[in-house]
Amino acid sequence: MTPGLPRAIGSKGSDLASTDSAHRAEPTRRDFLYIATGAAAAVGAVAVAWPLIDQMNPDAAALALATTDVDISTVAPGASVTVKWRGKPVFIRNRTPEEIEAAKAVPLADLPDQNSRNENAPTATADDSNRAAAGKENWLIMVGICTHLGCVPLGQHGPFGGWFCPCHGSAYDTAGRIRQGPAPENLHVPKYEFVSDTQIRIG
C-alpha cells in the first residue's frame, strides 16, 4: 500500500552496492533523490530552528549592559555595598585587617574548593591574595550568589565570619571561600578593574 519513501530509503544499502547492474541503475537514482530531498528537508528544519532558539538568548541590549561603574570612596573599612551587575548582586567589601588575617591563616588544604574562582586570575589557587583585589588586599569583590542554588548569602554571618546562605546553610569565610555546607564552589569573583583608587568597573 505504501511503496513510498520509508521502504525506498531503507533499502539504499543494497541498491547502492550494485550500481554496476544497468537493471539496478534506476532504483539507485531514485534512492539518491529521496535521500537528497530528505537531507534538504533536514537542513531546512535545523536552519529554521536556530532563530527560534537563539531569540531566547540575551539580546543585544542586555549584552551591552555588561559593565557597571561603582564609586567606592564612601565604603569605610568593615563596610560593604551591594551593587547590581547584569541583574545580579555584587558584594564589594572593604575588609578589616582582622578579616584579612583570618583569611590568610587558613591553609589551602582546609578548603573544599581550592580554585580561586576569580575571573581575573582564572587558574590560580584559592589563597587570599588570589581572591582579593590585586595590590589592594582590603577589597573583596564577589558575585553575591551562593554557588549551591542561587540564593543571596547574608554578609558577616555564620561560623566563619564571612557569608552565610540562609537557604541551605552554606558558610563562606572572610575571603568568600566555601567552608561548610552543600555549596560546591567559592563565591565567584567577576572581572573588574580599578579605574581609579575610588572607582571600579565591573565586567
Next chain:
Amino acid sequence: MAGTSTYQPKSGFAKWFEARLPIVGLVHSSFVVYPTPRNLNYWWTFGAILSVMLGVQIITGVVLAMHYTPHATLAMGSVEHIMRDVNYGWLLRYLHANGASMFFVAVYVHILRGMYYGSYKEPREVLWILGVIIFLLMMATAFMGYVLPWGQMSFWGATVITNLFSAIPLVGESITTWLWGGFAIDNPTLNRFFSLHYLLPFMIAGVVILHIWALHVSGQNNPTGIDIKSKDDTVPFTPHATIKDSFGIICFFIFFAWFVFFLPNYLGHPDNYIPADPLKTPAHIVPEWYFLPFYAILRAIPSKLGGVIAMFSSIAILIFIPWLDTSRVRSATYRPLYRQFFWIFVATGIGLGYLGSQPPEGIYVIAGRILTFYYFAHFLLVMPLIGILERPKSVPSSITEAVLAKTRSGHGAAESKA
C-alpha cells in the same frame, strides 16, 4: 479521522500503546493510507499550505510574545526592541507580520478553489461552514494583531472597527464602551486585544481539526466534482499527496520569503511606524489589504447601520452558498456559464479591494456601489439562476474515466492542468 484503521502495530510496545490510545492508527488512517482522489491539482495543496501557515503564525507569535509588552506606552518600544536587539527578532516579526498576509492569500485561493469546483455542495455543507467560521476567526485575529504595535494605523484601525458596533441600535454605545474598557481606545483595549490575539489562533486550530474531520468524513472533492466510485479513483495520501503538498508548500514559501526578506513593509502602511496619537487621525486611513473588499462594501452604503450590516452580510452570505447554488453539477469544469461568472466574481472582489484602498470620493463611491451590488447579486441572483438556466456539459462517469480521457488527449495538456 477516517473510518477504521488498517494500521497493524508491530512491536510489543506499539501494540500495548495502540490498545490504550490509538493515535498512531488515527494518523495512519488519516494521513498515510487515506484515499485521496488521484486527479487533485495544485489548487488542492492550499489546504496543507494553510495548515503550515497556521503553524508558522502560532510558533512565531508565541516567540514574539516572549518579548512584546502589551502596554500603550511600551508596546511600540518593545516591537522596536524586537526589531533591533532581540536575536533574529527582525526575522521573527517580519515572518509573523507578512505571514498574516500570506495566510490570507492562501485562504482566498482556498475559498475560491472551493467555489470554482463546488466543494461546498452536498454532502460538504458543514465542512464549508466550518471553513467560513475559520475565516471569521482569522479576520478577528488579524485585526487584533495589527493593533498590537500601537502605531497610528493600529490605533485608528481599532477605533474605526470597534466603532462599527456603535451602529447597533440602543445598545451600540454600551457595547463599544465595553469593548474598549474606557471611553476611547486605550491601554485596556490594547491589553485585552493582546490576550484575545493569543487565544484565537488556538481556537482556529480547534476548528481546523473539525474542518479536517468533516473533510475526511465526506471525502475530498476533486476537479471533476465526481464522487469517488472505486479504489482506482484514489491514491494513498502518503506518499502521493504528501509529496505534492510539500512541493506546494515550498513554492509558497518562496513567495513568502520574497516578502519577508526583500519587501517586508510592502503590505504594511508607513503610518504604522508613527506612534499612536489619540489626538490626530492620519490623512488617509486604510485597513490591511485583506480587509479592503469588505471595507469598500462598508463604505458603499450611505448609512452607518446599513454599511455595517452590508459588511457583515458579505461574509455571512458565504454560509448559505450550499443552498444558493441550485446546480446539480459540482465542478465549474462542466459548467461553462457559471465558470465565466465565477471569474467576473473574482474580478469584482479585486475591484472592491482596489476601491477600498482609495479615498471615498467621487467616482470611487459610485464604482463601489456597483461592485457591492454585484457582489451580493452573484450569490443571490447569479448562483440560483444559473443553476437552473445553464446546460452543463456531460460529466464523465468516474474520476478514472476523466483522467484517462485527459491523458489520451495529450499528456502535456494534462500536466499543465494537474
Next chain:
Amino acid sequence: MSLAGLAGIAALALVLAVPASAQEAEPAAEAEHHEGATAHYPIHKPEPQSWTFAGFFGKFDTAQLQRGFQVYREVCASCHGLKLVAFRHLGQEGGPHFGEEEVRALAAEYQVTDGPDDAGDMFERPARPSDYLPSPFANDQAAAAANGGAAPPDLSLMGKARGVSRGVLWALLDFFTQYQEGGPDYIHALLTGYDQQPAAGVTVPEGTHYNPYFIAGPALAMPKPLSDGQVTYADGAPGTVDQYSRDVSAFLMWAAEPHLTERKRIGFQVFLFLCIFAGLLYVTKKKVWSGVSH
C-alpha cells in the same frame, strides 16, 4: 476557458480603468476646491533615487552612513531626537560600523541623566555605549513649546514612516523590483525641495515654509535645514545640500531598519535554498507519481 478569461479580464480592466480616469480628472477637481479638506499632498511626488541598499543584493554604504550620522549630529539633532538608536548601534557591522573606541568616545561627548543616586537625586553623567541617544527636548510638549507649536518628530523610524503612494500600477511593478525606498526618497525630496516658488493659488500659512514635497500640506513648520558647505566631510565627499540629504536619508533608513544588510544577505541564502529544495521536491514528486496518470 478563453471566454471566461476574457470576461474576467474585461471586468478587471473596467475596474482599473474607472479609477484611472478619475485620477486624470483630479487636477480639475483640485482647482475647483484647492483648499478642500481632502486635497492631495504632496504636490510633487518624490523622485526615486539610487540607493546602495536597494534591491536583491542591496547593502548599506558604511562611509555614507557615517557621513549621514555627521549630518544628523551637526544639523538635525538640535531639534530631532533619535531615541531608539543607542550609541552601541553605531558600531554595528553592516551599519555605520564605527570602531569600539570611537563609539565610546562619541558617547562620552553626550551627557545623559541617570539615577537616582544614593541620596535619591537624578544626576548627569557622560553617556556610555549602552545608552540611547539623548533627545533634544524632555517631552513632546517641551518640543512643541520651543518650536512654535509644532513638535519636531523623532527620526528613529522616519525611514519607514513616510511613503508617498505611487498608484496601483507602480505598486504591482514594485513587487518585482523590490522597491522599498519610499522613505529615504521622501526624506531626500523634502530636504532638497525648499526654495521653490509656490504655484498660484497656494497659500503658505504664517510661520511655515513652502515645500511641494511635504506629505501633509503645501508647507511645513521646519525651515530649510541644510545649505551648501554647512557640514565639512572628512572623506572629501561634496558639501552640497543634495549630498547631505542623500547621506542623512541613508542614515535614517539604517536607523529605521538596522538589520537591512543582514536581512538581504540571509534572504539570498534562504532563497537559494528554497529554490534547490523545491527543485528536489518537484523531481521527487514526479517519481512518486510516475506510475499514476492524473
